[in-house]
Each structure stands twice: as C-alpha cells, then as structure tokens.
Amino acid sequence: MSFSNLGLSEKVLAAVAATGYTNPTPIQEQAIPHVLARKDVLGIAQTGTGKTAAFVLPMLTILEKGRARARMPRTLILEPTRELAAQVKENFDRYGAGQKLNVALLIGGVSFGDQDAKLMRGVDVLIATPGRLLDHTERGGLLLTGVELLVIDEADRMLDMGFIPDIERVCKLVPFTRQTLFFTATMPPEIRRITEAFLHNPQKIEVSRPATTAVTVTQAQVPAGREAHEKRELLRRLLREAKDLKNAIIFCNRKREVAIVHKSLQKHGFSVGALHGDMDQSARTAALEQFRKGELPLLVASDVAARGLDIPEVSHVFNFDVPHHADDYVHRIGRTGRAGRTGTAISIVTPLDQKSMVAIEKLIGQSIPRAEGDYEVSAEASDASERPREQRGRERSRGGRGKPQRGRDRERSHEPRDARGEARHAAESRPPSEPRQPAESRHRSDDKRRAEPRHEARQQANISHVPSIGRPEPRRQREVDTEPGDHSHLPAFLLRPVRSPAGA
DNA sequence: AAAAAAC
Numbered sequence: 001m002s003f004s005n006l007g008l009s010e011k012v013l014a015a016v017a018a019t020g021y022t023n024p025t026p027i028q029e030q031a032i033p034h035v036l037a038r039k040d041v042l043g044i045a046q047t048g049t050g051k052t053a054a055f056v057l058p059m060l061t062i063l064e065k066g067r068a069r070a071r072m073p074r075t076l077i078l079e080p081t082r083e084l085a086a087q088v089k090e091n092f093d094r095y096g097a098g099q100k101l102n103v104a105l106l107i108g109g110v111s112f113g114d115q116d117a118k119l120m121r122g123v124d125v126l127i128a129t130p131g132r133l134l135d136h137t138e139r140g141g142l143l144l145t146g147v148e149l150l151v152i153d154e155a156d157r158m159l160d161m162g163f164i165p166d167i168e169r170v171c172k173l174v175p176f177t178r179q180t181l182f183f184t185a186t187m188p189p190e191i192r193r194i195t196e197a198f199l200h201n202p203q204k205i206e207v208s209r210p211a212t213t214a215v216t217v218t219q220a221q222v223p224a225g226r227e228a229h230e231k232r233e234l235l236r237r238l239l240r241e242a243k244d245l246k247n248a249i250i251f252c253n254r255k256r257e258v259a260i261v262h263k264s265l266q267k268h269g270f271s272v273g274a275l276h277g278d279m280d281q282s283a284r285t286a287a288l289e290q291f292r293k294g295e296l297p298l299l300v301a302s303d304v305a306a307r308g309l310d311i312p313e314v315s316h317v318f319n320f321d322v323p324h325h326a327d328d329y330v331h332r333i334g335r336t337g338r339a340g341r342t343g344t345a346i347s348i349v350t351p352l353d354q355k356s357m358v359a360i361e362k363l364i365g366q367s368i369p370r371a372e373g374d375y376e377v378s379a380e381a382s383d384a385s386e387r388p389r390e391q392r393g394r395e396r397s398r399g400g401r402g403k404p405q406r407g408r409d410r411e412r413s414h415e416p417r418d419a420r421g422e423a424r425h426a427a428e429s430r431p432p433s434e435p436r437q438p439a440e441s442r443h444r445s446d447d448k449r450r451a452e453p454r455h456e457a458r459q460q461a462n463i464s465h466v467p468s469i470g471r472p473e474p475r476r477q478r479e480v481d482t483e484p485g486d487h488s489h490l491p492a493f494l495l496r497p498v499r500s501p502a503g504a
Numbered sequence: 505a506a507a508a509a510a511c
Contacts, residue, residue: 255506
C-alpha cells in the first residue's frame, strides 16, 4: 500500500514524498479515505501509530478548496496539552508548506492579542487547548459557526483531565452538520457515551492498541530506599552506569519533585532540562526544543511529557518515581523503543511502590527483572548528617532506629511532614526581612505572577532554568547532595557546558 | 498519592 491510492491531492502527496515517507501506517491507510469521503471517524489508536498524519493529510486535501472568513475558522482541532497542540501545528506547517493556509494555535501561556489578530485575518485550521479556546469564544473574538470539520484528539486523556464539560460546550458551538473525527486510546464508558452524542454513524477504526510495551524496550526495576535523597543518589549512579545512553527522560510523579531532581542533577554537573505544567510556556517550549535537538541529553519531566509527545530516539526512560497508575507506566516507557529501535526503561522502586509494580506487571503481562544488589543504596550506608534535621529528630525520638520504617507506621509518620512540615520548613528558610504570608496566598498564582518577570531575563540566557513552582524550596535540598563540584566521573556529553558563548 | 488547563 502506498499513499498514492488513498485519494490525497497531488500537493499533499508531494509534501509527504518530500518528508521521505512512502507507506501509510495502518491507521492512516484506514482513516484517510473515510475522512476524504467526509464521514465521521472514531479512531481507537495511541500516539506513535501515525494518528496525527491520519487527520492532517486529508484535512489539507479538503482545505485546498475554499477560503476562511474573519473570526470563523473552517476546521478546529482540540488537544489536551499545549505541547501536543504545538506538535499538531508543526505537522500542518510541514505538510502544508505548499499551500497558503492560515493555521492558528490557541493555547494558554502566550499572548492573547497575537492570537486574536490572527483570528481576525481568518484561519483555515485552528488548533487549541480547551481553556484558551473558550476564553476567545466568550470574549466574542471567535465564532465556531463556520467549522466544517472538528477533531477531538486524545479524548480519553481529556476525560482524565476533566475537560469533557469544556468539550461538550465547544460541541454546542459548532454546527450540527459538521464532520467529526474522534480519537482515543481507550474506550471507558464515559468516552463511549460522548462518542454516541458527538458522532453520527462513525466509521470505527481500531489499530493494535498495545496495553503492552514494545518488545524492543529492555525494562528493569532497581530497589531504592524511600528517602528522596537516596533516590537522587541512585539516579545519578544509574545515569553514569547506563549502557549506550544517548538521551533520557526522567519521570517524576510531582511537579515539585521535577524541579528538585532537575536542580540536583544540574548541581552535580549534568546537562539537563525540565518540563512540567507550572513552568511558564517559553521555558516549556525551550526545554522541549533543546531536548529534541539533542542539545540537552537529559530531561526531567512530569506526566505532561508521558503521552503523545513526539520525541524521536529516546534511548532511556527512568522512572524516578513509579507511576501510581499502571497505564501511565506504559505511556512513559513508550517514549523509548519507538519505531523498532531499542530502548531501556529503568524504574526506581521503593518498598512503597511494590503494589504499583505488581499492577504494572499485571497490565503489561510480563515481569520486570529486578536489577541485583549492585544498585542498592541502603539507608544505613548513607551518612546521617546528610539527612534532614527533622528526619533525624524523628529517628531519635523513635529510639535511634536506623532502618526505614515500613507499612502503616511509616505512612502515618510521613503525613505531617508532607502536609504541614514542609510549608513550615519553607517559611523558616525565608529571610527574616521578608513578610510572612498565610500559606494559602503563598501557594500559587500570587507568588508566581510576581516572581515571573524577575526570572524572564534569566530564562532568556539560561533556558534550563526552572522557575519556582510556588514556594521556596526547603533548605533540606542544600544539605542532601554532597560534592557537587566534582564531575570528573561523568561522560563528557552529559556534562553541563560551563558557559558557551551565545550563538557559537 | 498527581498531572493537566484560562486570565
């Protein structure tokens, strides 16, 4: 099967040929003729299956006829994250280079005015995340009554993120007679319900939906103590000892942890970027771009990077934290071993993660080999003086027990620190001159908005800088990672450049 | 246990 007999226009075929692709993937082969026949499509497919081109290519063919009117886009594509939206835009730019097509990206975190001006000039393709899209429609700068074709991408993920009410609102604003293309990786009942509401007599296309991981990915789990500093130490060791490591994504469960691990690795001389949803958009874009280009070999990320992002040739995925949901594991390690290449996925597993690992192994239908004791970093072995003050105090009060606690006992004693102790700790590390604020107001946007302008200049110069995610980092950090100056043990390409002249 | 998304 080749692209030429799917009904695509000459221009589009030329653009595809120019990129070097010759054969459509199964979802492209099945979906493209239906889209061109103006049928509704229900595509059950994950990213990495060529799903994006399955709608981009026929849309380009359809859009060759006709012209956009001011404030009335002809087609609309909804995406769950800003990065995915930007990625779809890149596809239009690539394959639509030969057409004079107006493509607009409506995502948060960037100038509203520029977007509005673009809408005014008329757009053929509007690619949006739900929040900013509705913002524009509410302000009257955008009319969806001219939308001929609507794409809802990653619907199950939108469901997870609570976007379905927004999607329903958008669907009420587009004409009933539109064509709808709906993509989802899974079919939970709520998604089934909305497909019945949104789609008319859809062509159902299902391509192999592996709840499994690619066979080309070597997986391992490495035991670790439960303390974060132990995990960071282990991570550094894993990075140094990894075989054939070209580049890697290091996943953490929390944005806070992403910032901490990023900072720690930087301090230890690693060339590393960060990506999570509380960073401002320019820093997000820059980090991803640098990682894609290979300028940064390491990226510490939240699950914002787990799904859908097209990052070719990631040699390693590290789970600094084991994900709490097994399907997130599948998505994360799906970042490596793509297109038949080999990859390695290593998970750092604490005693508390055992349950999650069992669920993961059950989902993927295979057991993940445990790396042997070489990797073990025991709690006893690490110098007590490296540990947080608070923690030492707790141990003493328990009668000097050196070993990590387990089970319920541990969880209970952990709780107060996460919930309140950390906020108190943060307040302690703040200079006495600075006014104390109630924890609530310190927590999010207030602080962030004030802090961002100050950071701007730094972000221009050093895009791997991660802005504060809302409150100052606990002092604990500075105590735990020792000997940050000595980087002689690192492979050169993992080293952070000392300071390269701009443009060189 | 979290992350994501609007100002």
